[in-house]
Amino acid sequence: MLKKERHDLIMRQINLHNRVLTSDLVQLLNVSEDTIRRDLQELADNNQLIKVHGGALSTSYQSSFNDQNVYARDAKICIAKKTIPLIKDGMVILTGGGTTIIELVKQLPENLQATFFTISPFVAIELAKYAKIEVILIGGLFSKNSQVTYGGHVITQLSEINADLCLLGTSAMHPVNGLTDTDWEINQLKKTMLNSCKFAAVLCISEKLNTTQRLKVAPLENIHYLVTELDGTSAELDPYRIKSLMIL
Structure with missing residues (x-):
């Protein structure tokens, strides 16, 4: 090669x-x-x-704040706009990190009243721009690779939350293997986050569909919403159409 x-x-x-x-x-x-x-x-x-x-x-x-460097930014903005209707006033929302989540935060309604828990300092900074949003950054060790907080203390705090909605990005998603990742610590965080919410939405650009990483996070049955930039009726999404999963 x-x-x-x-x-x-x-x-x-x-x-x-x-x-x-x-x-x-x-x-x-x-x-x-x-x-x-x-x-x-x-x-x-x-x-x-x-x-x-x-x-x-x-x-x-x-460099999450440099829009010019964000890969597939148009697709992520589309995903963000499709996710916004899931977010209502008065909700308690739990988020991960990553550029797709940051694009979502940038699309939030200006007068939204909600409480956001996040493990991402970058997401927290973007959320802090909204006057009526309460922002709670969950502290712990900081991963230079993933740009989120992690560790036993973070997992303990996450396990004490009962959020209305969890918003997660993903490294890979597959109809059989579900959500997967490469980082053991991040896997444990995501598993705990999914267990700490009533509903979970995964925000995923279509290029990450039908891909698998080494460590399993969760099966599709543990997710309630899949949001991609594709039309919800696209044949590419047919393998993901299961009873418990709504595709946006």
């Missing part, structure tokens, strides 16, 4: 999943770990990604 082809495949994985592991790229591209490290360094030198220990991060994931 040519270097240009490897770089294109690496960037696709970065754009889809926000972060990649060196070990996963070695397996995916069938090359040595040294080759992947050199590829990541070259891409980092060209400001296409951010190289970290064990892998790399998307520049948009690391």
Whole structure:
């Protein structure tokens, strides 16, 4: 495989999943770990990604306030607008992090009255711009890779919440394997968040559909809403049409 082809495949994985592991790229591209490290360094030198220990991060994931760097921003804005009707005055809402959630926050009604719990400082800062929204940032250890708080203290706090609605992004979604991710700590957070709400909505660009990562978060049956930029009647979404899941 040519270097240009490897770089294109690496960037696709970065754009889809926000972060990649060196070990996963070695397996995916069938090359040595040294080759992947050199590829990541070259891409980092060209400001296409951010190289970290064990892998790399998307520049948009690391710089959430720079709209120009957000991958598939138009699709994420579409998803955000389709999610807004789920949010009502007086609700208690729990959110994860990521650029899709931040785009959602930017689309909220100006006079919305609600309480938001979040594990993302970036999301909290965006929420703080709304005069009538109470913002509660759940504190703990801070993940430089995922840009959210994590750890036992965070999980304990999450488990004490009974939210009306949980809003989550995802690294991958599959009709059989459900929600999956690559980070053990993030998996535990998401599992706890799904158990701490009455209804859960997953916000997912269509490119992440029919993909699977190594660690399972939850089956489709644990989710109430799937929101993508696709038309809700699209045939691409047919494998996700189960009784308990509403597709927006």
